[in-house]
Amino acid sequence: MLSILLSSCDLFEYKSGEDSEEENPIIASVGNQSLKRSEVTFLVTEKSTEEDSINITNRYVQSWIRKQLMIKEAGSTITFDETELNRKLLDYRYALMIYEFEKAYINDHIDSIISENEIKSYYNENKSNFSLKEIIVRTNFYKLEKNNQQNKTLEKLLSSDKQENKANLKQIALNHASNYYIEDSTWVRFEDIIVNTPLAENNNKVELLRNNRTLKVDDEIYTYYFKILEYKLQDQIPPLDFVREEIAKILMNKKKVALVEQLQKDIYKRAQENNEFQIYD
Incomplete structure (x- = not known):
């Protein structure tokens, strides 16, 4: 069912050119799934010692094997609805795309400065929430x-x-x-x-x-x-100076949420004005 383990950094001397079995051998397999040499080269850096490289790669291979065995066992034990499974995969892909887009938008547009007045105002309005x-x-x-x-x-x-x-x-x-x-x-x-x-x-x-x-x-x-x-003492309200950093993080997160909400509204409004979507009865 499977065969390994790695014994030398020679494993990572991967040659360019045709992906022949000799140049890119299989280093582990589970059923009809195979892990090739080229798929583990990213694990090793120039600073890695030979012993570190072998240990890191062996751990990765063992992890890969366990994952493949679980997938194999799941596939033989449970009947999956392929259509539903593909829909969930697509939903996850789209959610990941949106997340990366929103993160990039925030990084480009966020005002990273939290003023002292903002911090004081939040503290005074929410003292009871701090204990x-x-x-x-x-x-x-x-x-x-x-x-x-x-x-x-x-x-x-x-x-x-x-x-x-x-x-x-x-x-x-x-x-x-x-x-x-x-x-x-x-x-x-x-x-x-x-x-x-x-x-x-x-x-x-x-x-x-x-x-x-x-x-x-x-x-x-x-x-x-x-x-x-x-x-x-415990359960008393802390002074502003002690929770200043915590408040700054809260306010920054609120800015990020507001920025994303405004982005969504702007995109929706623009699409609405340009007739980019229709709602059917």
């Missing part, structure tokens, strides 16, 4: 070795909200911290900022945030400091 599935925070984070002499200074600076302290905190972060995060205005997932710290093991993070603005935890080597500037 956090996780805790997010605006925070500063510092990781210093426990014996670092700057720890006391850092703790003192973090206990105060004086604006002039920011420059000193930044210098400690740059010069002494093993890791840090000092983006005041950016919202991040709390789980992301505490990963690989002792806080990750805390099972009551909500109470932790509600009762503390400065968090300090230690492990054997490091001390970790978190200055919580603001937080939002």
Whole structure:
């Protein structure tokens, strides 16, 4: 029923000219269906090693065999209505043609700019549709070795909200911290900022945030400091900045849908004006 497998990249030394059996041999067969050498040459690139080429091609051949066996089994088990099958194939072909046409039209005509006013307007009108599935925070984070002499200074600076302290905190972060995060205005997932710290093991993070603005935890080597500037809990409405990218994608998709709908209307109207179709009773 079938015969393979491939053992060398010589398989892909396909010659031009007549498609003789010697130049383009069959490499696998199932019943009366055959897979020829020329049909698998696309799998191998110049960068592929001989071993990679053999493995990739063997996987493809095995996949082809399984598909042909399923087709053979289906054909021998179920009686297909050929007319209906051909109609479905034609419908799929036409749907694919329309999809490719619409995609090309969108690429040529879409206005890819989403304004800040559009984003704000959508956010304000649809706030109730956004709900956090996780805790997010605006925070500063510092990781210093426990014996670092700057720890006391850092703790003192973090206990105060004086604006002039920011420059000193930044210098400690740059010069002494093993890791840090000092983006005041950016919202991040709390789980992301505490990963690989002792806080990750805390099972009551909500109470932790509600009762503390400065968090300090230690492990054997490091001390970790978190200055919580603001937080939002699960099920609360996220701030605009956190969902800005999501909203931009939603608005872009709406533009695409509107563009296609207008295209369909324009084509219909033009055909109607030119008497390109008739509707019969």
